[in-house]
Amino acid sequence: MRSLLLGSAVAFATAGIAMADTYRPECFAPAPGTSTISYEAKEGPYKIAFVNGFAGNDWRIAAIQAAKAWAARPENAAKIEEFNVVSVGNDSAAQIAAIDNFIAAGFDAITFIAVNPTAFEPVIRRAERAGTVLVPFDNVLDTDRVVQINESQVELGRLKAQTVMDLLGGEADKILMVNGLPGNATDRDRRIGMMSVLENVEGLEIVEVVGNWDTGTSQKVVSDALATHGQFDGVVSQHGAAGTINAMQAAGHPIVPMGVDGENGVRMLMDELDIPGISASQAPAMSAIALEAAVALLEGNALPQTVYLPIPQVKSEDLAPGVNYFPDLPKSFNTGTGFPDCFAPFTPEELLGQTADNT
Template sequence: MKKLLLGLSIATIATSSAFAETYHPECFVPAPGTSIIEKSAKEGPYKIAFVNGFAGNDWRIAAIQASKAWAARPENAANIEKFTVVSVGNDSSAQIAAIDNFIAAGYDAITFIAVNPTAFEPVIRRAERAGTVLVPFDNVLDSDKIVQINESQFALGKLKAQTVMDELGGTAKKILMVNGLPGNATDRDRRLGMMSVLEKVDGLDIVEVVGNWDTGTSQKVVADALATHGQFDAVVSQHGSAGTINALQAANHPIVPMGVDGENGVRMLMADLKIPGVSAAQAPAMSAVALEAAVSLLQGHSLPQTVYLPIPQVKSKNLQAGVNYFPDLPKSFNTGTGFPSCFKPFSPQELLGQSIDNT
């Protein structure tokens, strides 16, 4: 396989045989049509930062805890001189400024959850000139110049919508769609995945609300939707689904098929209320996979430019206490604790023992 190694230049090779030679292919699975990126190896240990944006929900808290749990494992700590976590809110300029500060401070790699998908081309160029590896995950960028870690957000949205339509036998009159944080690529792509199924249903009225991936916000906007629109045949929710279920219960809404997230409390409610449908998650432990990718690139390994991790999911009929949900753990605990194809999943104790503060 021919590779280009010009300082931190990008090697792009798009043949299927090439991907067999990328590093740890059982973990870093290429998205369809993606290329390969490789950097020149740099001697460690490394200074690495995680620049989170929005920090106002349990998923982001879990992502921070997973990143710290990964950095604390001895096999990873040996490669890290310094690991820093900051959360900067929903302002893309603040996030870019934080990334620039870490570049100027000589950090070797920076992972981040992008506030929006389009504003980062200049900072990508600055990072490349400085020799800093950037690895966004979850909310990724509209860019093919850096390695990005994600699940297929389109597939995640499609899975939820297809599951509820299968439960309904393919027909419905009115469905509620609880979307995420506006302006993010993740919200956009999940919605497109849901719409790819729902827009094909004849005569379907789709009511959309903005839940911001937050339990409290979702509960409020769903309550308002129920007061305005009455009953729904099914619900698809990106995240914050416990709030969605609570609003339905408070309104004495009949049990209907739902496509929901993977928080522990959501699965507890699905099991207790016998809600048909699927719990499918964007696992916050992908923050750790992004760190694994950053170190791999710094060590000179080649990776797919866009990595698609498997979607953790369970149908409601297959929910089992102590197996895929945990009644003794906090409701906010996210059941997406890791990706076995990448490294040993974190135990609840590993995750819950980590602080959520900036470090």
């Protein structure tokens, strides 16, 4: 197996839970200080939907593939009456309408990547009245009323920036920061994590560009930044870092420390070019953990309100072909294929056998 791992009304909600108080804490690990949420158990099989927003990059495609791969496994398929996946684009009104349609159709649970973290309070109330379980993940909501699945986005950003600054001996004149899709909680929190390190570096100039978590966009905006600002001492990139590296190579930029994402092509470039730094990612397979959490809640189990999954990561010196990147697989393949404490990780064949189409 080739895979990469690092890693109706609410019945009750209490602060400061211990891991033993919730279902499968080895998988659904509570964020510090989070609460507990459970619902009255429902009899299956269940109708479940995944309402994605933006679907224009490889990460989102991988998240959809992981969700479908999860639903296709026999142990999960036996619990599902109907499973739908839809992508609605970068329009929060369209996403809310899609969720409302599934609520009205009597779906038992809906997972989603929120387009906007602040627009869902009315949806949460409607879901509660209908007895529909909501489980957002990745771009989560600014609420404590539903279970949410994530990695610590602040820590992911901090980890990349701290690694780069450690390699630079804590001193630098100019750093390039390639941010994600504006308006998302994930972009906001990763930037907070990066800035928590970089803003403490004396005399540092931070040049920020918007890469939209997309390889092509990142390549263009980084090319423009290099033309305008010249050379950088280091780079921190949320996602789409293959484009960042390609732009730097095209401009003849020296190799510098980088904090980048976990796409297969990024790790291939890091190893090939001897780029120092770290590859750390938001694993798209968390879409499957959100589905796993939805079923657990429907079955009456208690979960932490905020679940923090481990951050898949590898330092440049530990990169190894066939172990944590795969030269025979597409460059767009995301190496975060699962979380072993939750269920057996997906094989590349399971993931690549799924489409990103609406179902």
